[in-house]
Amino acid sequence: MKFEQTDVEGLLLTELTSFGDERGFFARAFCDQMFAENGIEFSVRQINLSGNTSQGTLRGLHYQTAPKPDPKVVRCIRGAVWDVVVDLRQKSPTYLKWYGEELTAENRKALVIPGGCVHGFLTLEDDSELLYLMGEEFVADLAGGQRWNDPAFAIEWPFEPKIIADRDANYPDYIVS
Template sequence: MKFSATNIPGVWIVEVTSSQDERGLFARTFCADTFSQHGLVSQFPQCNSSWNAKKGTLRGMHYQDMPHPEIKLVRCTKGRVFDVVVDLRADAPTHRKWVGVELDANRRNAVYIPEGCAHGFLTLEDDCEVFYHMGERYVPELARGVRWNDPAFQIEWPMHPALISERDASLPDYVS
């Protein structure tokens, strides 16, 4: 695995290296020891997946509040998505900055998201599935979100969403 830092401290792009032969390929997508060596969380008590039927489906921007903030390792297992992380850590020099990465099932790449960051994605084609390793169990009363098009972040989405849930569309603007 290859770890690439982004412009937001703690957000990493994780690329896999594969062995290929006439059967296909084999790739390690997670190794607790390798993640620990990079100072990253390597225990994930919960995994989630979301399936998205249509291109242009937007999910986000979600996070979980204290005292159980989430760390996520997110991978697209079918299709392609534009994945976005926004730094909500008020004391960080990158507060309110965002990073976007295309996650592609064929590339098997992932993004590691530290606590204190909001996360969302936009599907780039029909029939996409996204798989999440979660560093914390879901606590419904701590679930939070901010609006996907909040001017405080100025996220440059590759297209306007065609489908967004009522809940996500009505998330509030960020108040720092």
């Protein structure tokens, strides 16, 4: 497993190191020890799946607030998505900076997302599915979101979404502090 620092502080892109033969391949997708060796404190508290029927489906931007911010590892296991993270940690040197990456079942990349960042994605193919390793359990009262097209972030999406939940489409503008 390879770890690469992105332009957002603490947001890492991982790539699998796979071993192949006539049967196919084998790769380690998560390892506590490898994460620790790369300075990442993360323990899996919950595992989630997100199935998305249609290309052009947008989910996000979602987060969970203190006292239980939700760090996560996100991997596309079927299809393809444009995955986006925005740093909302006010004391971070990359506050309000966003990062986008194409995650696909074929490239097997994943994002290691620190708590305090918002996350969302746009499906690039029909029948796209994401696997989330969550560093915290979901707490409904702490869940929130920011609008996907908020001008405070100026995210460059590959195209306009075709399907988006009313909740996600109607989050208020982010108040920059």
